[in-house]
Amino acid sequence: MDEIMINLDTLLEIIENKEVTKLRKLFDTHEIIDIAEICDEIEDISKLLFIFKTVKSEFTAELFTYLNEEQQAKLINSFTDKQLKELIDNSYTDDIVDFLEDMPANLVTRVLKASPKEERNDINKLLNYKEDTAGSIMTTEYVEISVDLTVKEALEQIKKIGQNAETISSTFVIDKKRNLVGVLYLEQLVLSNEDTPIKNIMNEEFLTANVHDDQEVVADIFKRYDRTVLPVLNNEKRLIGIITIDDVIDVMEKETSEDIAIQAGMQPLEDEYLKTGVFTLAKKRILWLLILMISATFTSMIISKFEGALSSATILSAFIPMFMDTGGNSGGQTTSLITRGLATKEVTTKDYGKVIWKEFRVALITGLVVATFNFLWIFLELSIGLVTNSGTIANWQVAGLVALTLFCTIIIAKCLGASLPMFAQKIGLDPALMSGPIVTTLVDATSLLIYFLLCTKIFQLV
């Protein structure tokens, strides 16, 4: 499809030779986001400015939204007032707000000053919505239609005012009091007779979001009900904006990344990994490492408690990492699965009974198979001398002890792994917080306790 293959060198060459036609052709034949990726690497801002001077502003406005913050800030600093106004005129309000959120205050002021009054009000309003709410991802550029029009009149009105809207695929029908009374899909308008009153074809049952709704709730509506646009209402139930699917997909990706970070025992990043500084990255990780490290104190206490047993049979310590790891892994499997299920709404806290009964049976099977293999493997290791047993406990006894511990550990790990995220959800915490590392820490202590109790009290091997 792409007739000219571009990379940084060819782009710089085009700019240096001022090949205006070629540059314009580039924007006709390439996806803007692909060009933006290359423009991110241009260091000389005057070269980037040349593109903005040469290419149609509808293209450069889109290009601008895809550039990284650094380039955006440099450009705004270098733009003339006229260029700035042109950029704003050709951008959707939600895109302007998106980049303003990360800009220093003086640049925000510059952009606001250059914006026409009405747009400035919209931008200011959008900037004030709390991050991660419906308000923060909505746009104010939608088409409103009065309820008493016919299909023909509606289409005419869309033609007149639709050029500036982010989408006309859905338009919003309001009554005289400016209440939202219906949603009209462009497809319906096109497929209907010209004289039909839109009242007869509009959808009077429609989903909406409140401007203060969490963006995750909004994303769930899009996913569950296969929407591409959703109207946003304020607390007085008046229509104040719309959310489009492209922004929702970004939200979905971001929320998933956050869940994954939390589950791995980190605070989520606000920015992309490569754009995040070393100190911020470290800060996001240290807290959980410390919490988990201190929780591991229980394991030290248990081992120290059974010091007597260990000193009379050092072979006992050789398999501690093995059953601790396996316990942690089997608990982690369940936790990830259940946490993901809660995130996609495949599983809800109401299913707790079903889930725990299922996991218990899965644990029985898994435990039986893994413990059996474990018994045979450890017996083999000891018999061929891969691991030396110089103590008084027989090889089969050591293997049996570890395997039995493993069996109990897997059962406990799976039940804990299923319960913790559901419990967190129930009490209103993020289930991702009950992550693999926490389950591992809990399971570690439990399995050590089982191990030493089996060894000293139940079987009295030492």
Added chain:
Amino acid sequence: MDEIMINLDTLLEIIENKEVTKLRKLFDTHEIIDIAEICDEIEDISKLLFIFKTVKSEFTAELFTYLNEEQQAKLINSFTDKQLKELIDNSYTDDIVDFLEDMPANLVTRVLKASPKEERNDINKLLNYKEDTAGSIMTTEYVEISVDLTVKEALEQIKKIGQNAETISSTFVIDKKRNLVGVLYLEQLVLSNEDTPIKNIMNEEFLTANVHDDQEVVADIFKRYDRTVLPVLNNEKRLIGIITIDDVIDVMEKETSEDIAIQAGMQPLEDEYLKTGVFTLAKKRILWLLILMISATFTSMIISKFEGALSSATILSAFIPMFMDTGGNSGGQTTSLITRGLATKEVTTKDYGKVIWKEFRVALITGLVVATFNFLWIFLELSIGLVTNSGTIANWQVAGLVALTLFCTIIIAKCLGASLPMFAQKIGLDPALMSGPIVTTLVDATSLLIYFLLCTKIFQLV
């Protein structure tokens, strides 16, 4: 918005009392997917059939797609040929194929027999595309327009044939040889002058997918280029179908769930968690548990090798779980972050140098902070007798030894955690395979080795 609140009881009541008007009203005022969720719980199939007899078939066709497999199979068994034909007429081909993929062969045959010939061919073709390819998620119901029409003629044609298409928001322009030469958005048609030849307004540069492309590649195109529809070409570059955003969102969710499962050391599930049997769940988990368990043999070998050191100072074993867990956790943090970055294309293998340098510095900071805390904490634990040190190594020496091990472990864990997923990607494996559990196993062995070497060779404490 919902005037009648419904649950299983009220729905069953409506059906038992044959309240036809109320039942129809229900479908007018509720989202079909919400009704389907309740219908999944109806056990008496005749009651479900009553709904299909009473309610408009455009609604019941949608209802059918949302039901679970069990209900779908029961319904197909009970439908008359006429009902079956009505269902097929009112469903999109991709939805029919979706449910047929999970049905027993005799039901598939029934459905195919009831389908009109042309539709039957389409269904058969779609059923034959390999799972997880563009072909398996596309639909054949799109609108083709001849390139020599005007806007007015195109709109007339869309009105005529658009009723059966899954979407008319994009239509596809073909030349006389039936090659795809342009894509037309409905918005463009509506906003343009009636006499304009569509040749002048259509987009001649457009993205396409090949029918054999992996669905993940397709999803990436939708995400990166903010598309809602994508044309699908066969190997001869002829247009054979389209993919719509709703199906892509499902793919995105499914692919993320798969990645999460693999990263937690499991084979991904084919079905939803609650619908998957206990034996299947166990089977998906056992293999990795066994592999990881056997890999943990190294830890046993190392501990057994340094048995002498342990027997003369049992306090040494008390902190093994603590530094092993912390090492595993810090490696896991990095692995999750990098694997996710690779999945969202935020990070590519080309960034390896940047990533490893970043992680090394993050590890230095994290290691320094965590090891310092660790030293103080262990010294405290030993001093107040939370953990008893009855050996000859001084408390500060034990604390120093563990802290130093921890520092080295964190550095190694973070570098390994960053390298493994990128290496996997480089050699064409799924980076999610280089999961937290694998990093943990590797880090466990390394940290043990460091610990014992520091203790016996470097500092000669025992």
